[in-house]
Amino acid sequence: MTIEEIRNEIDLLDSRIISLIAERQAIAGRMAHEKYLAGLPVRDEGRREALLDRVFNEAVEQNIDPVMVRRIFEILMDMSEERQHECIGEGNLP
Numbered sequence: 136m137t138i139e140e141i142r143n144e145i146d147l148l149d150s151r152i153i154s155l156i157a158e159r160q161a162i163a164g165r166m167a168h169e170k171y172l173a174g175l176p177v178r179d180e181g182r183r184e185a186l187l188d189r190v191f192n193e194a195v196e197q198n199i200d201p202v203m204v205r206r207i208f209e210i211l212m213d214m215s216e217e218r219q220h221e222c223i224g225e226g227n228l229p
């Protein structure tokens with residue numbers, strides 16, 4: 136395989152990752168609605184920690200850097216919380 140072909144493979148995979156992130160953000164919007172109705176705060180520290188532990192362990196099983204994977208999911212959850220705040224009218228965006 137050439138470098139160009141391998142880069143194309145990476146590009147395709149990156150597009151799939153972005154689609155999955157968009158899907159995750161859409162779910163965050165639904166979560167915001169349910170939390171708003173239930174009177175619950177957006178942030179749930181217990182859930183965050185449980186999720187970070189789970190992805191850390193899954194990364195170890197798959198032989199990829201668990202600390203980096205944890206960081207990625209911290210960012211994903213921050214994005215999700217930002218979306219949830221926007222959905223319930225507490226966003227920082229103009």
Ligand SMILES: O=C(O)C(=O)C[C@]1(C(=O)O)C=C[C@@H](O)C=C1
Pocket residue numbers: 163166177178179180182183186211212215216
């Ligand atoms: O599980 C929740 O309660 C969510 O709102 C989802 C989510 C996430 O993106 O995974 C986002 C915010 C919370 O702090 C924890 C997790």
